[in-house]
Amino acid sequence: MADLPALRPGEIPLPGGLGPAADAGLHFIGRIRTPWARGDCPRNIAAARAQMSGARIELDPRLAPALTGLRSGQPVLLLYWMHHARRDLLLQAPKHVDAPRGTFALRSPNRPNPIAASSVLLTAVDVTAATLEIDAIDCFDGTPLLDIKPWIETVDMPPDRA
Amino acid sequence: MADLPALRPGEIPLPGGLGPAADAGLHFIGRIRTPWARGDCPRNIAAARAQMSGARIELDPRLAPALTGLRSGQPVLLLYWMHHARRDLLLQAPKHVDAPRGTFALRSPNRPNPIAASSVLLTAVDVTAATLEIDAIDCFDGTPLLDIKPWIETVDMPPDRA
Numbered sequence: 001m002a003d004l005p006a007l008r009p010g011e012i013p014l015p016g017g018l019g020p021a022a023d024a025g026l027h028f029i030g031r032i033r034t035p036w037a038r039g040d041c042p043r044n045i046a047a048a049r050a051q052m053s054g055a056r057i058e059l060d061p062r063l064a065p066a067l068t069g070l071r072s073g074q075p076v077l078l079l080y081w082m083h084h085a086r087r088d089l090l091l092q093a094p095k096h097v098d099a100p101r102g103t104f105a106l107r108s109p110n111r112p113n114p115i116a117a118s119s120v121l122l123t124a125v126d127v128t129a130a131t132l133e134i135d136a137i138d139c140f141d142g143t144p145l146l147d148i149k150p151w152i153e154t155v156d157m158p159p160d161r162a
Numbered sequence: 163m164a165d166l167p168a169l170r171p172g173e174i175p176l177p178g179g180l181g182p183a184a185d186a187g188l189h190f191i192g193r194i195r196t197p198w199a200r201g202d203c204p205r206n207i208a209a210a211r212a213q214m215s216g217a218r219i220e221l222d223p224r225l226a227p228a229l230t231g232l233r234s235g236q237p238v239l240l241l242y243w244m245h246h247a248r249r250d251l252l253l254q255a256p257k258h259v260d261a262p263r264g265t266f267a268l269r270s271p272n273r274p275n276p277i278a279a280s281s282v283l284l285t286a287v288d289v290t291a292a293t294l295e296i297d298a299i300d301c302f303d304g305t306p307l308l309d310i311k312p313w314i315e316t317v318d319m320p321p322d323r324a
Contacts, residue, residue, distance in 0.1 A: 021187030027274045028185040046316045067253040069267030075320030090227040104310040105231030112189045113308045119320045121304045146275045149267040151320055154208045158237030158313050
């Protein structure tokens with residue numbers, strides 16, 4: 001726990017969190033390679049896109065066949081694991097909000113299950129090498145990947161926007 | 163494994179899957195209550211919406227304060243756990259595709275980390291009761307919930323659509 005973020009004024013944890021996280025287990029299926037480390041990571045994905053830096057997904061080679069059918073130019077939803085997050089926060093006070101807000105009303109990486117979700121564009125697909133290139137993303141280099149899904153308007157846009 | 167889906171012609175598993183799933187652990191933070199059980203679940207979320215049936219989220223009451231700031235009418239991204247899925251499939255042959263396709267090119271529940279993602283609309287928020295009502299969703303009654311995030315256009319729409 002030593003490198004987890006410290007509590008800010010107004011932030012409320014659940015003492016002890018939810019306990020051992022043992023309801024289900026995750027596989028890290030690859031890593032996201034980005035130009036970013038702690039201290040120079042863009043504030044959000046829009047800022048990462050503005051830098052036009054690109055990023056690469058290095059999938060576990062055993063899973064290479066599971067990329068079959070993905071193509072450059074296709075939008076995908078990525079799920080990845082924020083391994084430096086706190087999992088016990090109920091109310092959080094990030095710098096950009098006026099008053100502490102509930103964890104589920106924020107996109108903060110600090111949440112009971114620190115799974116991040118971003119919708120990105122594939123710019124290259126190499127099934128043999130088990131790699132994908134994407135337009136941009138705002139996570140640290142080496143972030144563990146959990147899933148890749150085709151982005152589908154009827155599922156990934158809420159009904160008032162679709 | 164007894165109740166997992168059987169392999170269809172053309173489907174290819176990774177023998178033994180990725181092994182014990184222990185890179186990280188999940189908390190089930192609540193349950194999604196829907197009208198659907200195996201056999202009568204809509205094919206997709208659009209079909210569920212057409213039935214205008216609604217659905218309810220019952221959050222772990224210890225996490226109730228983490229709903230603070232969510233409001234009715236707001237779009238949210240839900241992540242939930244498809245606990246009846248196979249985790250070893252590389253190529254899959256669902257009925258709606260012509261030829262077997264890679265797992266990461268499909269929204270099938272069968273994937274190394276069976277996390278589903280759907281964007282829905284909040285229709286009621288009760289922080290005290292730790293419940294949310296949503297417009298619709300296409301999962302079985304009792305599906306374990308993993309996360310609730312505010313839906314944000316710049317994160318949840320790919321750059322060619324935003």
